[in-house]
Every structure is written in C-alpha cells, then in structure tokens.
Amino acid sequence: MPEFEIPPDDLDRQLSVVDPDDASLQHLAVVGDTYTVLLSGAQTAGRFCLIDMKVPNGGGPGPHRHDFEEMFHLLEGEIEFIFRGEKSVAKAGMTVNIPANAPHSFKNVSGADVRMLCLCAPAGQEVFFAQVGTPVESRTASAPELTKDQFGAFLAKAAALAPEFRTELLKP
DSSP states (O other): OOOOOOOOOOOTTOOOOTTTTTSSSEEEEETTTTEEEEOOOOTTTTTOOEEEEEEEOOOOSEEEEESSSEEEEEEESEEEEEEEEEEEEETTTOOOEOTOOEEEEEESSSSSSSEEEEEESSOHHHHHHHHHHHHHHSSTTTOOOOHHHHHHHHHHHHHHGGGGGGEEOOOO
C-alpha cells in the first residue's frame, strides 16, 4: 500500500466563523426565497459553498439538475423534495443529499417558512445565485414580489446563465 502524505498547511487560508445574521454577508432574493451565502468558494478553496436558505410557503425552485452534489439540512419546518419524479418530505433535523446530475426540485407546502442549509460541492452555485438574485437586507428579509414580466425576465436570465454553472433547467 502506497504511503499517503498530507500536504503542508496552506497558510493563505483562514478560519471562517460566520454569523448568519451578519448584515455584511451576501443576502439574495432568488425565486421568492432568501439565500444567505455563509461560506463561498473563495473561502473554501472552491471545495464547497454553504448557503442559509429561507423558503416561504409556496417557495422553491422548479425542476433542474446539475453536475455537483447538493446537500440540504433542515433547521426549521418541513419541505417537499421531488427527486427523479418521486415526492418525499423532509422535516427539521433531517438531511437530504441530491446526487450530481439527478433531476430534482423542492417546494415548501407546509404553510410556514422553512429554514435550511444548502451545501454544494464543489463551490460555484453561490456565484450563480449572486448573478440571478436580487440583494436584500438580511437572511430574514422577504424576497420582493415579482410581476409576471419580472419573473419571466428572471427565468430567461437563469436559463441563459445555467450552462455556465453546469446546470440544466427542466420542464415541470
């Protein structure tokens, strides 16, 4: 068995201690949800990103797939996931892993806000959200209501950028 050698410590990387309520974090309204970037790829050498998601009743993205792993840990509430066409419900305390390339979506049908952590590995999804989202004041801020035309413009922008971020938006 070959010997394994751990590389030396990268002294350019720093410890990250993050308060999700820090106003200086990037808080983004995306598809009616509010996403707060807790750790970006810049902080993790591109290994992963961590996003705090507030999903209001009725919120969540439509069907899509991407070539990176995506894990959700429910902090508050419950949410419906559709994975390869099959529905399941995750409740506070539960963790859901979406394998790379698998079609999926999620929707809050609980009647109350859901809060969950989303980890994407490798990083990059946070950059996509920054490019399609709208800045909001905090992790608890509600996403602005979009008119039909604004929502259509959002979808067109997301669809145009998706391939750059290794994502495919699917038909419902």
